[in-house]
Amino acid sequence: MTGLPRFPDLKAVELEDRPVFQDFLGRFPSEACEMTFANIFIWRELENPRWTILNGNLCVLCAPPSEPPYFLPPAGGNALPATVDACLELNPRLARVPEGFANANGGSHPRDPDPDNFDYVYASADLTCLKGKRFDGKRNRIRKFERVPGHRYLSLNRGHLDGCRELFERWFNGKDDATRSIHCEKVAILEALAHFDALGLTGGAVEVDGRIQAFSIGEPLAPDTAVIHIEIANPEFPGLAQFINREFVTNAWASFPFINREQDIGHPGLRRAKMSYYPHHLVKKYAIGM
Numbered sequence: 536m537t538g539l540p541r542f543p544d545l546k547a548v549e550l551e552d553r554p555v556f557q558d559f560l561g562r563f564p565s566e567a568c569e570m571t572f573a574n575i576f577i578w579r580e581l582e583n584p585r586w587t588i589l590n591g592n593l594c595v596l597c598a599p600p601s602e603p604p605y606f607l608p609p610a611g612g613n614a615l616p617a618t619v620d621a622c623l624e625l626n627p628r629l630a631r632v633p634e635g636f637a638n639a640n641g642g643s644h645p646r647d648p649d650p651d652n653f654d655y656v657y658a659s660a661d662l663t664c665l666k667g668k669r670f671d672g673k674r675n676r677i678r679k680f681e682r683v684p685g686h687r688y689l690s691l692n693r694g695h696l697d698g699c700r701e702l703f704e705r706w707f708n709g710k711d712d713a714t715r716s717i718h719c720e721k722v723a724i725l726e727a728l729a730h731f732d733a734l735g736l737t738g739g740a741v742e743v744d745g746r747i748q749a750f751s752i753g754e755p756l757a758p759d760t761a762v763i764h765i766e767i768a769n770p771e772f773p774g775l776a777q778f779i780n781r782e783f784v785t786n787a788w789a790s791f792p793f794i795n796r797e798q799d800i801g802h803p804g805l806r807r808a809k810m811s812y813y814p815h816h817l818v819k820k821y822a823i824g825m
Contacts, residue, residue, distance in 0.1 A: 542589035548579050559593040559610040564757035566818045568654050568797045569631045573734040577726040581719035590614040605630035615640040629823040637821045646821040651801035654818035655809045657794045662784045673777050680774030688782040691738025696728050698747035739783035749779040761788040762795040
C-alpha cells in the first residue's frame with residue numbers, strides 16, 4: 536500500500552480511511568471491542584484518533600481529554616514487540632490492550648489491569664435461548680413485552696434511520712447528565728446512524744404501532760465474535776430492552792458463537808446489567824507503559 540502515513544507521521548481518522556482499517560483488522564482481528572473502524576470513527580470527537588503505519592502494522596493514537604494519550608494495540612503481524620517499543624517511545628502509553636496481546640508483545644514493559652474496560656463476551660446461545668432458572672426474570676420480562684399489541688422486530692435499513700434518530704433524541708433528552716462524555720456518546724450514536732451504510736453496520740429495531748421504540752447496532756469483530764456497539768430501548772415498555780437484546784442476536788448474529796457487548800466503564804448499574812446475562816468470559820485489558 537502506498538500513500539499511507541508512515542511513523543512517526545500521523546493522520547486524523549476520516550471515513551475515507553475505512554478500506555485501510557478493514558484490510559488490517561480483517562487480516563488481524565482483535566478481541567477488543569475498540570478495534571473496529573466503525574467504533575474508532577464514531578467516537579472520534581471524544582478520542583481524537585490519528586493513525587500511522589509502522590513495521591507494516593496499523594497503529595492508532597488516541598488523545599481523549601479524560602485520560603493521558605494512548606496507542607491502541609497495533610494491528611498487524613510484523614515485529615509487534617519492536618512496534619510496541621517504538622509506539623511507547625513516541626507516546627509512553629498503550630491502552631485497551633487484550634491480555635493475550637500484552638503477554639505476547641508487551642515485553643518487560645510495566646502493565647496495569649484496566650477492569651473498567653474489560654469486555655463482556657456472551658455465548659450467543661445463552662442470549663437467544665435464555666435457558667435455565669438463571670434467566671427466568673429475562674424470559675418473564677420478554678413475555679410481558681410480547682403482550683404489547685402492534686409490535687414487530689425488523690432488520691434495520693436506511694428507511695428506519697429517521698425513526699431511530701427520533702427515538703434516540705427522546706431517550707437522550709430524558710437524561711440529566713450534561714458531562715462531555717455524555718455529549719460525545721450522543722455524537723457517536725448519531726454518527727453511527729448518519730453513516731450506517733458507509734460504515735458497514737448491521738442493525739435491528741422494534742416497532743410498536745409503526746413507530747420505532749428500540750434499536751441495536753453492531754458488526755463482526757472476529758470470525759467467531761460479533762460486537763454490539765449500541766442498544767437503545769424506550770423504558771416506557773417493560774421488557775423491550777430484553778426483547779431487542781434477544782431478537783437482534785437471533786436474527787443478525789446467530790452464526791457467531793460469541794457476542795461482545797463492550798465494557799461497563801466502571802458504572803455500577805451497567806456492570807450489574809451486564810453481569811445479569813452471565814458472560815461466558817471477559818476480555819481482560821491492560822495499560823502498558825514505559
